[in-house]
Amino acid sequence: MPVSVVQSSQRIVVKVGSSLVTNNGKGLDHAALNRWASEIAELIKLGKQVILVSSGAIAEGLQRMGWAKRPTAVHELQAAAAVGQMGLVQAYETCFRKFNLKTAQILLTHEDLADRTRYLNARSTLLTLLSLGVIPIINENDTVVTAEIKVGDNDTLGALVTNLVDADALIILTDQRGLYTADPRKQPDARFVDEARAGEPELEAMAGGAGSAVGTGGMYTKIIAAKRAARSGAHTVIACGREEHVLQRLAQGEAIGTQLLAGTSRIAARKQWLADHLQLRGKVVLDAGAVRAITQSGTSLLPIGVTAVEGDFLRGEVVACVDAAGQEIGRGLVNYSSDEARKILRLATGQIEAVLGYIDEPELIHRDNLVLP
């Protein structure tokens, strides 16, 4: 009998989707929120730390505004999110108070996780809240983000938060038992997957597009979230949020839902942060020798192996490393701006100072700051 990874997990991120939170868009499901609060309270009693990532602001906002149809205009969706978020946190605050637990609202944007300083601020605030026994309730700050800079779905946000706080497990609660070999709404004979390795390509093929009318991600974003969470060594469980005592049973070791296991141990926090950068500032094109050196010998990237530089970036920003065919082979923090990099590409280390008048580092990207997929 397999044992749930949640049993041995100390720090857990629980993500609940819009369809569950809002009863398929019919309005906040207070009974469900109460159940999760009571179960999270049990987890806290077991000495675990829990962060809740909750969707539902837009769906609840639409309900409160009496808008039957989801608007397409971004500012209307943002307005709905602002209205709905109030209802969401009020409801959670009321539910958790019954169990003597304090809650804290954290609204994050992609920028907060992409900027080194803000990332570290968010991390230390969350860790402080956890150490104080407070339940952080996280959502994307929908009101201030536009389509181009959105994390986009809370499965991804849940994974980013998992990486951010080095959680041991990410539990994604949804309206299905877990992952099936195909969308069970469309293929009733689809088989249930109880365990797999996170990041296995065939999982992506099983997950269709966005599932319900109120959710955004569908199963696909959950599979990708598991892959992302695994990068920091966290396991993911996808389970049904309507199942009785789902969190408690997982914590007791019952293997319910789909377990997507992380294959590797944690990578260094710095590398993890790099791997989570969704927005790249530019590209450097590598010759074949440099591709071999960084992929096979694990060396740093030197300017001599770079044939072209694309985009505008500053020292310390993240760029993609691509081969001559444009295929991404890694990404990393650059030691030189795009203007400087253009001047020193193809040059040997000894020539950098003569061209620039100074030398910051001999490498364009140091191996410690380089992440390969």
Ligand SMILES: Nc1ncnc2c1ncn2[C@@H]1O[C@H](COP(=O)(O)OP(=O)(O)O)[C@@H](O)[C@H]1O
């Ligand atoms: N292979 C699959 N296994 C399970 N569900 C799937 C699969 N492919 C697509 N889905 C759909 O994904 C939906 C869950 O996604 P979504 O509605 O976005 O939920 P949430 O609001 O919880 O994020 C399910 O209801 C289901 O219809």
Ligand SMILES: N[C@@H](CCC(=O)OP(=O)(O)O)C(=O)O
């Ligand atoms: N930030 C949005 C979340 C949208 C979202 O990702 O929803 P879901 O796919 O149901 O988890 C909201 O609160 O409405």
